[in-house]
Amino acid sequence: MVASVTNRGGSAAAIQHHYDVSNEFYTLWLDSSLTYSSGLWDSPTLDDDLETAQQRKIDWHLNASGATTGKRLLDIGCGWGALMQRHINSDPHNHATGLTLSHNQYLHIRALNIPNIQVCEESWIVHQPTTPYDAIISIGAFEHFAQPGASLEEKVSVYREFFSRCQEWLKPKGKLSLQTIAYGSLNAEDKNVFTQTEIFPDSELPRPGEIFMASDGLFEIKTYRNDRLHYGKTCDLWLKNLRRQKLLIIEQFGEELYLKYEQYLKLAVAGFYFGQILLLRLEMQSLAK
Numbered sequence: 001m002v003a004s005v006t007n008r009g010g011s012a013a014a015i016q017h018h019y020d021v022s023n024e025f026y027t028l029w030l031d032s033s034l035t036y037s038s039g040l041w042d043s044p045t046l047d048d049d050l051e052t053a054q055q056r057k058i059d060w061h062l063n064a065s066g067a068t069t070g071k072r073l074l075d076i077g078c079g080w081g082a083l084m085q086r087h088i089n090s091d092p093h094n095h096a097t098g099l100t101l102s103h104n105q106y107l108h109i110r111a112l113n114i115p116n117i118q119v120c121e122e123s124w125i126v127h128q129p130t131t132p133y134d135a136i137i138s139i140g141a142f143e144h145f146a147q148p149g150a151s152l153e154e155k156v157s158v159y160r161e162f163f164s165r166c167q168e169w170l171k172p173k174g175k176l177s178l179q180t181i182a183y184g185s186l187n188a189e190d191k192n193v194f195t196q197t198e199i200f201p202d203s204e205l206p207r208p209g210e211i212f213m214a215s216d217g218l219f220e221i222k223t224y225r226n227d228r229l230h231y232g233k234t235c236d237l238w239l240k241n242l243r244r245q246k247l248l249i250i251e252q253f254g255e256e257l258y259l260k261y262e263q264y265l266k267l268a269v270a271g272f273y274f275g276q277i278l279l280l281r282l283e284m285q286s287l288a289k
């Protein structure tokens with residue numbers, strides 16, 4: 001089943017609505033690596049700082065995807081490039097290609113001018129690599145792939161197209177490490193501001209079963225983790241940073257934007273803590289011979 005273009009969410013305009021507020025805005029409340037996804041803690045008390053948890057998350061994905069032993073990495077939804085930089089810093093012979101739909105993120109990575117990092121302002125839908133990748137990582141982008149209101153069949157179809165492309169682009173037995181928010185006890189019907197037009201227009205979360213259905217026969221799921229409390233903690237730390245910078249944010253970007261993000265982060269903290277939404281990390285190995 002091939003997804004029609006109309007089934008796909010996350011248009012460039014919708015992504016830019018969110019990520020292109022301005023790089024300065026995000027530097028005021030994300031950690032110093034500008035990582036915009038859940039951190040990873042290794043103790044039940046989650047007492048490391050945000051920087052440490054973000055580095056641990058990046059290293060988890062580099063390991064899970066096999067990028068630590070391979071060279072050529074594809075980062076689908078590369079944000080401001082922290083993961084690609086870590087890959088190159090660990091070995092200057094490594095190579096990373098990043099895809100983003102955000103113009104500001106694209107310009108930011110280009111300006112870093114790091115040899116062996118290539119950034120493309122394009123969707124995975126149009127990506128056409130010339131040589132296979134050793135490893136693929138996608139963190140926090142999958143949430144943008146399906147459209148709000150899409151049926152189960154439409155969602156699985158888009159996700160299957162994504163997994164097929166990843167399989168095609170990987171060397172045989174290559175690995176994909178995926179991180180995404182997913183629906184827990186929340187239904188698409190009773191969405192809150194978290195998935196509404198205000199913050200994330202044109203986005204829809206997967207259900208865990210949809211990921212399993214869509215990747216069936218293409219990838220073996222070797223590890224499946226639900227770290228929803230880790231994302232709750234991450235959003236809580238972002239909220240504290242945001243509140244600490246309240247005056248500056250209001251002065252530079254206006255009260256409306258401040259209140260929108262404060263509300264979004266408050267709802268996200270509660271959503272993850274109460275299990276309405278989940279945070280999945282999956283280590284997946286291609287079944288292609």
Ligand SMILES: C[S@@+](CC[C@H](N)C(=O)[O-])C[C@H]1O[C@@H](n2cnc3c(N)ncnc32)[C@H](O)[C@@H]1O
Nearest residue numbers: 035036037077079101102123124139140141144
């Ligand atoms: C929440 S950010 C996560 C960024 C980064 N992975 C991180 O952890 O900090 C989502 C990223 O996915 C990208 N994205 C969303 N839809 C995409 C698509 N269809 N193709 C490529 N990138 C996409 C956005 O441009 C953005 O860079």
